[in-house]
Structures are given as C-alpha cells and as structure tokens.
Amino acid sequence: MIFMKFQFADRMSKVPRSFVRETLKITEDPEIISFAGGLPSPLSFPVEEIAESTSYLLKKEGEEALQYSTTEGYTPLREYLSNRYSKKGVKVDADHILITNGSQQCLDLVGKVFLNQEDKVLVERPTYLAAIQAFRMYEAQLRSIPLQEDGIDIQALSDALSQDKFKLFYSIPSFQNPTGITYSLEKRKMVAEILEDQPTVFVEDNPYGEIRFRGEDLPPIKSYLADSILFGTFSKIISPGMRMGWMVAPLEVMDKLVVAKQASDLHSNYFTQRVIYQHLTDHNMDHHLQKIRKMYKKQRDLMIQMIEDHFPPGVRYTQPEGGMFLWVTLPEGLSALELFDIALKEKVAFVPGEAFYTENPEKNTLRLNFSNSNEERIEEGMKRLGNAINKMMDI
Amino acid sequence: MIFMKFQFADRMSKVPRSFVRETLKITEDPEIISFAGGLPSPLSFPVEEIAESTSYLLKKEGEEALQYSTTEGYTPLREYLSNRYSKKGVKVDADHILITNGSQQCLDLVGKVFLNQEDKVLVERPTYLAAIQAFRMYEAQLRSIPLQEDGIDIQALSDALSQDKFKLFYSIPSFQNPTGITYSLEKRKMVAEILEDQPTVFVEDNPYGEIRFRGEDLPPIKSYLADSILFGTFSKIISPGMRMGWMVAPLEVMDKLVVAKQASDLHSNYFTQRVIYQHLTDHNMDHHLQKIRKMYKKQRDLMIQMIEDHFPPGVRYTQPEGGMFLWVTLPEGLSALELFDIALKEKVAFVPGEAFYTENPEKNTLRLNFSNSNEERIEEGMKRLGNAINKMMDI
Numbered sequence: 001m002i003f004m005k006f007q008f009a010d011r012m013s014k015v016p017r018s019f020v021r022e023t024l025k026i027t028e029d030p031e032i033i034s035f036a037g038g039l040p041s042p043l044s045f046p047v048e049e050i051a052e053s054t055s056y057l058l059k060k061e062g063e064e065a066l067q068y069s070t071t072e073g074y075t076p077l078r079e080y081l082s083n084r085y086s087k088k089g090v091k092v093d094a095d096h097i098l099i100t101n102g103s104q105q106c107l108d109l110v111g112k113v114f115l116n117q118e119d120k121v122l123v124e125r126p127t128y129l130a131a132i133q134a135f136r137m138y139e140a141q142l143r144s145i146p147l148q149e150d151g152i153d154i155q156a157l158s159d160a161l162s163q164d165k166f167k168l169f170y171s172i173p174s175f176q177n178p179t180g181i182t183y184s185l186e187k188r189k190m191v192a193e194i195l196e197d198q199p200t201v202f203v204e205d206n207p208y209g210e211i212r213f214r215g216e217d218l219p220p221i222k223s224y225l226a227d228s229i230l231f232g233t234f235s236k237i238i239s240p241g242m243r244m245g246w247m248v249a250p251l252e253v254m255d256k257l258v259v260a261k262q263a264s265d266l267h268s269n270y271f272t273q274r275v276i277y278q279h280l281t282d283h284n285m286d287h288h289l290q291k292i293r294k295m296y297k298k299q300r301d302l303m304i305q306m307i308e309d310h311f312p313p314g315v316r317y318t319q320p321e322g323g324m325f326l327w328v329t330l331p332e333g334l335s336a337l338e339l340f341d342i343a344l345k346e347k348v349a350f351v352p353g354e355a356f357y358t359e360n361p362e363k364n365t366l367r368l369n370f371s372n373s374n375e376e377r378i379e380e381g382m383k384r385l386g387n388a389i390n391k392m393m394d395i
Numbered sequence: 396m397i398f399m400k401f402q403f404a405d406r407m408s409k410v411p412r413s414f415v416r417e418t419l420k421i422t423e424d425p426e427i428i429s430f431a432g433g434l435p436s437p438l439s440f441p442v443e444e445i446a447e448s449t450s451y452l453l454k455k456e457g458e459e460a461l462q463y464s465t466t467e468g469y470t471p472l473r474e475y476l477s478n479r480y481s482k483k484g485v486k487v488d489a490d491h492i493l494i495t496n497g498s499q500q501c502l503d504l505v506g507k508v509f510l511n512q513e514d515k516v517l518v519e520r521p522t523y524l525a526a527i528q529a530f531r532m533y534e535a536q537l538r539s540i541p542l543q544e545d546g547i548d549i550q551a552l553s554d555a556l557s558q559d560k561f562k563l564f565y566s567i568p569s570f571q572n573p574t575g576i577t578y579s580l581e582k583r584k585m586v587a588e589i590l591e592d593q594p595t596v597f598v599e600d601n602p603y604g605e606i607r608f609r610g611e612d613l614p615p616i617k618s619y620l621a622d623s624i625l626f627g628t629f630s631k632i633i634s635p636g637m638r639m640g641w642m643v644a645p646l647e648v649m650d651k652l653v654v655a656k657q658a659s660d661l662h663s664n665y666f667t668q669r670v671i672y673q674h675l676t677d678h679n680m681d682h683h684l685q686k687i688r689k690m691y692k693k694q695r696d697l698m699i700q701m702i703e704d705h706f707p708p709g710v711r712y713t714q715p716e717g718g719m720f721l722w723v724t725l726p727e728g729l730s731a732l733e734l735f736d737i738a739l740k741e742k743v744a745f746v747p748g749e750a751f752y753t754e755n756p757e758k759n760t761l762r763l764n765f766s767n768s769n770e771e772r773i774e775e776g777m778k779r780l781g782n783a784i785n786k787m788m789d790i
Contacts, residue, residue: 062437066445270636
C-alpha cells in the first residue's frame with residue numbers, strides 16, 4: 001500500500017483539537033473529580049418520562065415517526081417553542097424557528113451562511129471555546145470585547161464597531177460560558193440600541209437561560225432587536241446526548257439557513273424531535289426545571305462555600321445566578337496551566353482559562369463546572385483544588 | 396423596525412434550494428401518486444422492535460444514554476459495523492469509523508475537510524443532487540464523468556485525471572442514485588487501479604448496498620483501495636428519520652474529520668446511537684433485510700412491467716439489481732420538465748433528470764422511485780404516467 005499524503009483544506013490548519021476534549025480523556029479516570037466538562041447532572045435527565053413518551057409515540061404514530069421529514073423541523077415542536085417564547089413575552093413565530101443538532105450546529109450554520117474568509121466576528125472575552133472553533137472553521141478573524149460584571153463592556157463594543165466592519169457579534173448574555181456572567185437589563189437594551197443601525201448581525205446564544213436559580217428572569221436581547229438571531233437547546237433541560245436545539249432568525253436568514261441545513265444533513269433527527277415533543281406534551285416542563293434549578297443552586301452554593309473555606313485570599317470568583325459554571329481568577333502572575341498539572345496529581349480537574357481566549361489569554365483564570373458533580377464530590381474535589389492552589393503558592 | 400439587508404457568504408449564492416425539496420411540497424397532495432421522493436417504504440421500518448429496544452435501553456442504562464458522548468461515536472456500534480464489514484470480507488477497524496448524521500453529513504464533512512474554494516471534484520454524470528449541493532457549498536468546481544451500463548466510463552475518467560488535478564472523485568457504485576446503475580466487478584477493480592497512484596481521494600457512497608434483490612453482492616471499491624473513504628447509512632435499512640450513518644476513513648483523515656465534526660455538532664445523537672445498537676443486538680439485521688429486499692423487488696418488477704405495458708416504444712429505462720430508483724430516458728428531443736407539468740395534471744409525479752446534472756443536462760431523462768409506493772399505487776401511478784407521456788407525444 002502506498003501511503004497517500006492527503007491534501008486538506010486550508011481551514012483545517014486553523015482549528016486545533018479542542019483542549020477540553022483532550023482534557024476529558026485524561027479525566028475519564030474515575031478517581032479524578034472533574035469540574036472540567038460542561039455536562040449537566042445526569043440526575044436532571046427525565047429518563048422514565050422519555051421511555052414512556054417514546055413507547056406511546058411509536059404505538060400511536062408508528063412508521064411516520066421514523067420517516068424522512070422537512071428540513072425546518074417538526075411543526076408542532078416549533079409551535080411549542082413559539083408558544084413558550086410568547087409566555088415569556090417574546091414574540092417569535094413558529095416559521096422563524098429552525099430545529100438543529102444542538103446549539104453547536106447553530107454556530108456552524110451561522111458560520112456557513114454568513115462568513116467569507118477573513119470576515120470579522122466580535123466575541124466576548126473570554127468566550128465559549130467551541131464557538132471559537134466553529135467560526136475559525138470558516139476562516140473568520142475573531143476580535144474579543146471584555147466582559148464586565150454586568151455584561152459586555154459597552155464602550156469597547158461601540159469603539160470596535162466604529163473602527164471596523166464586523167459580520168457578527170456572538171454573545172451569551174445569560175450565565176455565560178465560561179464566566180457565569182449575566183448582562184443586566186440595562187446592558188441588554190444598550191447592546192440592542194448600538195446594534196440597531198449596524199450591519200453587524202447579533203447572534204445570541206442562550207443554552208442556560210432556563211436554569212436561573214437566583215434573581216429575576218431577564219428577556220433575551222432579541223426582544224429588543226428583531227433582526228437578530230437567537231439560539232436555544234434542549235441539552236441542559238432534557239438531554240444533551242439527544243443533540244437537539246433550535247435557532248430563531250428573520251425569514252430572510254431562515255431561507256438561507258434552510259439551504260445550508262439541507263446540504264449539511266437534510267434535517268435533524270425526526271424520531272428524537274417527535275420523542276421530545278411527546279415528552280413536552282405529556283409533562284410539565286416547568287416542574288422539571290424547578291428540580292434542576294434547586295439541584296444546581298445547592299451545588300453552586302456549596303462550591304462557593306468551599307472556595308471561601310479552602311482557597312487562599314486573593315483568589316477571585318464570579319457568583320453566577322444560574323447556569324453551570326464559576327470563573328476563578330488566581331492572583332496575578334500565577335498560571336492555571338501549571339495549577340492544572342498540580343491539581344491532576346491531587347486527583348481533581350478543571351479547564352484552564354486560556355482555551356476561552358482568542359488572543360492574549362489571561363493565564364491566571366480557570367473554569368469550574370458545578371452542575372455535573374454531586375455535593376459529596378464538590379466538597380472533596382474543592383478541598384483537593386484548594387490544596388493544589390496552596391501548594392502552588394507555597395502556602 | 397428597520398429592514399436590515401443581510402450580507403450572506405459568497406457560497407450561499409452557489410447553492411439554490413433543491414428542486415426535489417420544492418417538488419416534495421407540491422406532491423404532498425394525497426391525490427398525487429408520487430415517484431419523486433427518495434423515501435424507503437414505511438413498511439420497512441422495524442417500529443415495534445425499536446420501541447422494545449428503546450424501552451429496554453432506558454431501563455438498563457438510564458441517564459448514561461442521554462448524556463454527552465464522544466465525537467467519534469458509540470464504540471460498540473462502531474465495532475458492530477467493523478464486524479459486519481469483516482463478515483463481508485472487507486477489513487475495516489472500528490477506529491476508522493466515524494458515526495455521522497446520515498450520509499448527507501458525510502458529504503458535508505468531506506467537503507469541509509478537503510475542499511478549498513475552486514478545488515475540483517469529479518462526480519458521476521448524472522449524480523446524487525444533494526452531493527452537488529454539499530460540494531458547491533464549499534465552492535468547489537464539479538466535473539462529471541458519464542456513466543455506462545456497467546459503471547463509470549473508464550476512459551473518460553483516465554482522461555480527466557491526466558488533464559487536470561482533482562481533489563475528490565465522488566461515486567455511488569451500487570444501485571446509483573439517480574440511475575440505479577451498478578459498477579461491474581471489473582470496473583470496480585479498474586477504478587481502484589487508476590486512483591491508486593493519484594492524489595485524488597476516492598469517496599464511495601453506499602446507501603443502497605444492502606438492498607440487492609438480484610444478482611451477486613459485489614465488494615465496495617474500498618476493498619481494493621485502502622486510502623479511500625466509504626460512507627454507510629442506517630437510513631435505508633432501519634430508519635431515515637433517525638439521520639444515522641457513518642464513514643470509514645484512513646486514520647490521518649479521521650483525525651481531521653473528528654475536528655470538523657466537533658465544530659459542526661459535537662457528536663451525533665447518542666440516544667439514537669444507543670437505540671440502534673440495542674436494536675442490532677436484539678434482532679437479526681439479515682432477516683430484516685430479506686423482508687425489505689423481497690418487497691422492493693416486487694415493486695421494481697411491477698414498475699418495469701407497467702413501463703412495458705403502458706409506455707410508448709422508444710422510452711428506455713435501467714433495470715437495477717437493487718436500491719430504490721429506475722432511470723427513464725424519453726425519446727430524443729422530449730423534455731421531462733414539460734412532462735412533469737402534464738403528469739401533475741394526471742396526478743402523478745417524478746423528478747425530471749435535470750436536477751442530477753452539473754452541466755448540460757439531458758433533458759429527456761427522469762427518475763422514478765419504486766420503494767415508497769405499494770403495488771396498487773405503482774400500478775395506478777404508472778398508468779397515469781403512461782397517459783401523460785402519450786399525451787405529450789400526441790399518441
């Protein structure tokens with residue numbers, strides 16, 4: 001056999017394998033307590049309900065639920081989502097909704113539909129690392145705008161927009177990944193106002209919006225900015241393994257998204273769309289959400305308590321009102337990558353912050369996930385992490 | 396609200412909405428007998444078995460089956476596929492297999508991983524129209540090589556390869572879509588031989604290989620050409636709505652495919668992967684295939700009988716040994732698009748051949764699907780189509 005040297009597309013040289021992905025492999029060791037992944041708690045999955053709904057669906061609908069379907073997605077499911085937005089005071093027509101393979105495919109489709117090589121995209125600093133990967137796959141240039149405690153730095157955003165042309169601004173305004181930061185109501189309105197007259201398309205990712213366990217619900221920025229794009233997902237409220245999400249877009253954009261989706265995979269898993277819709281019809285989503293919120297609040301509170309009890313002074317951290325992540329900043333000059341190695345020896349893992357920056361990473365930052373570990377493991381793991389920090393700082 | 400003029404990526408201007416997709420809308424009218432879609436028979440779906448397997452899986456595995464998973468896919472499912480290839484005499488390691496969202500995502504990922512703008516791709520003439528869409532999405536230039544009764548025109552293929560550089564050669568060697576043509580064993584070996592020393596990567600799509608109802612099974616071209624890529628899918632043998640397929644690739648390519656897949660959607664629906672694996676474990680796939688083959692053979696034989704009985708002389712057609720399609724060639728000078736309008740009035744539909752050509756379409760061709768209609772509808776629909784042809788030809 002001759003060894004063929006494959007000639008890959010240029011874009012492939014711009015996207016390395018994900019650090020988190022590689023990390024997850026290391027942390028498969030069951031002795032390691034991992035706060036690295038972005039996994040929901042398995043206890044939050046409605047397993048029995050899904051089993052019942054599937055069985056009922058296949059009895060009732062049979063073959064139809066296994067056949068090819070439309071690219072846009074199952075109409076009653078899109079109508080359910082439209083109604084759910086209405087109840088929250090956001091007007092979204094069902095025909096503005098495209099069913100996707102989770103939020104990650106929303107990112108990919110937005111990239112496919114909007115980005116030419118060298119097009120410029122604004123992101124938050126830091127931002128979701130798989131968004132960096134998705135946009136780089138379309139050879140875009142990313143520029144990041146700092147996050148403050150109450151959301152994006154408005155001045156920096158305006159400055160960037162006045163200096164250069166950006167195709168997209170990608171933002172996660174609620175319980176952001178990785179920082180847990182949430183935009184205030186005022187900043188939501190300001191972002192909408194600034195972008196109203198710009199050619200830059202606002203792309204709003206909202207995977208955690210339903211998992212608020214403190215404070216008041218805030219409307220998506222899309223409510224103030226009709227010509228923007230909004231993502232949603234069932235990953236954090238039903239099952240991430242089902243890879244089922246959606247995006248809301250103006251009709252002119254939907255038309256292109258449908259063409260891109262069709263070329264990508266014809267349509268999202270129809271069987272699963274039907275199972276999820278059946279589940280949503282048979283059960284009250286809000287009861288289920290109450291359960292998740294209560295569980296995550298407890299875990300988040302405990303994690304913060306453990307930071308206060310076991311981390312040295314000078315370590316800062318965010319106090320998210322929802323979602324799945326805390327963002328920790330070590331004292332200036334310390335390296336989270338170095339801490340990662342020490343922590344692994346203590347049998348605890350996290351994601352060093354570097355992965356979430358598009359340029360000039362703040363090396364003393366790290367992300368902790370509190371959703372995937374029960375209280376016992378949070379308690380033990382955070383003690384170990386405290387030990388690792390103390391060791392590194394020679395305390 | 397200000398109407399924003401969205402600036403889409405250049406690639407979007409190269410891919411129109413699919414004709415077939417638009418056609419399917421017209422043919423939703425239940426009075427129309429449609430041979431247009433590429434749908435399997437709903438009677439071929441193992442509905443009860445899927446219901447049982449899902450219920451057992453969720454009882455046994457619970458939460459695990461709903462959690463995030465690895466990009467490559469569920470290992471036991473990849474091992475099952477590897478074993479199935481072995482039994483057919485094709486050596487494929489499980490770690491060379493990536494689970495995808497049907498064959499369509501295989502096309503998209505191959506495009507993503509290999510194609511720069513203006514890269515050249517060889518396809519069959521005519522070819523699967525969603526492959527044309529997928530490759531055009533990456534702004535590739537397509538060139539088509541004529542199909543003969545026993546497969547690709549070998550001389551034309553060699554000539555093309557000696558005249559120009561092609562990144563990929565995309566082929567469907569068994570029961571091709573749209574023509575139903577199958578490459579002979581000799582031509583399979585010749586294609587492998589020609590491509591052995593070329594930088595062109597051979598991409599082999601095999602959605603219908605398991606649905607042979609006449610003649611002898613032939614090995615995939617991949618058995619003679621290790622450094623090639625092979626697609627497979629559960630769409631035609633279990634359920635198309637589940638959007639579940641796979642691709643086999645050399646490790647060097649797998650590595651890139653995994654990065655591209657991760658940026659596209661993290662991984663394929665894990666719940667469905669587990670359901671399919673459970674189904675394959677609980678049931679004998681070959682018994683199920685026997686049932687499908689028997690059904691499709693009957694339907695294909697009847698469709699051919701009806702052509703002979705009701706179409707005017709001078710109409711030619713292929714006699715496929717498997718798959719789901721017949722390819723019809725009207726007498727020179729006639730237009731299948733014109734026939735389409737007449738046929739709709741007779742309440743019968745098909746796909747005009749034009750959609751399957753990358754350039755200079757043969758306008759007197761059309762595709763008929765025999766898998767999705769029962770015998771009663773084939774009989775009635777083919778009479779109507781015969782009438783339409785006779786009307787157009789003024790017979």
